[in-house]
Amino acid sequence: MFQHTVRAPALFAGVGVHTGAYTRVNVRPAAVGAGIVFVRTDVRDRDNLIPATGEAVCKTQLGTVIGNAAGVTVSTIEHLMAAFAMLGVDNAIVEVDGPEMPIMDGSSLPFVRILDRAGLRPQEAARNYIEILDTVEVIDGDKRATLKPADGFEVAFTIEFPTAAIGRQAIDMAMDEQAFRDELADCRTFGFLSDVEALRAMGLARGGSMENCVVIDDDRVLNPEGLRRPDEFVRHKALDAIGDLYVLGGPVIGRFEGVLAGHGLNNALVRALLARPDAWRVCTLAEELREAV
Structure with a gap:
């Protein structure tokens, strides 16, 4: 509180x-x-x-x-x-x-x-919470990011990549501190070996290695230790979204849904929510308890 x-x-x-x-x-x-x-x-x-x-x-x-x-x-x-x-x-x-x-x-x-x-x-x-009062959604082609009202914080994410190493993965879970510690915190970022040269030419991925990234080559994970979880990829995307949402200034009471989304769409959703003052409010748990009584 x-x-x-x-x-x-x-x-x-x-x-x-x-x-x-x-x-x-x-x-x-x-x-x-x-x-x-x-x-x-x-x-x-x-x-x-x-x-x-x-x-x-x-x-x-x-x-x-x-x-x-x-x-x-x-x-x-x-x-x-x-x-x-x-x-x-x-x-x-x-x-x-x-x-x-x-x-x-x-x-x-x-x-x-x-x-x-x-x-x-x-x-x-x-503590100030960001309570979602109405659905806010941003769409970019087949990509989508949504915030909906919910009793707590929920995170759902779906990804799909044309490699057998990832394929289609989805998670949907209630999220609190223990769930984050147990289910998401250890899930690493990932990238494709075929993209490395182009990224470095753009000034990106210059510090990337298998020490800090899951590296995929065609249908194989190159890291000798393998994956920490079979669906580590989608779990990391959910982790990213939680971090991207925290720029709202407080923890969310609501449901986040991401479909093929990334940092750009996550921030577009943040800005769309901020532009809709009727769709959210700042509240405290003390207020919520008083209202419940």
Whole structure:
């Protein structure tokens, strides 16, 4: 029912999957109502604060990038944001000394462990939830992302790829902290070997490897250890969506449905919801309990 921040600073470091840049991160406690704010500590000649909001998302090609009016950006925030969302971190300052968050092992699990070690501290204010009151949907050809009213947070996702390594996969589950820890947090990002050269020519995937990505070649998974789960691919897409939704500024009470969706459509859905003030409201569990009584 209460807002939380980290109890102690959480430090970690690693390479960015796209830039290949080695960056260090310090997640520090923040005040009530601060939300999640990224700070580019290597930028000193202009505004280096970037609040993680729906409007701040400025690029969504193979990851979520946020930026401010001064043109300062931080990329690939979604895996940390998913951990924040599901562990219940409402307020935090994320200091990063480079352009991209470390990819770690390609999942949210390292961030979950880092936050567990730091611990969380309750704050003297009610947690704000984003309650979905009416269906909002965005469609792009055969791709679709939807938010619908529900009693709790639910996530459904469907993907389909023309390779026997993936094929058609779908999940549909009620989502809370324990479900995230048990079912989604360890699911890694994935990519195709055939795309690597083209991506690197575009300045992407320069830090990608089988240490931080499930790599597919034709119908085979190349990683020697194989998959962590038979449907790891669709589960990772659900993880991404949870992180992308957390730029709304609070955990969602509603049902998310994604069909062949990615970061771009997830953010289009966030913006469509924000443009429909009649379709959602900010509430607290204390309000919900009073109304129930």
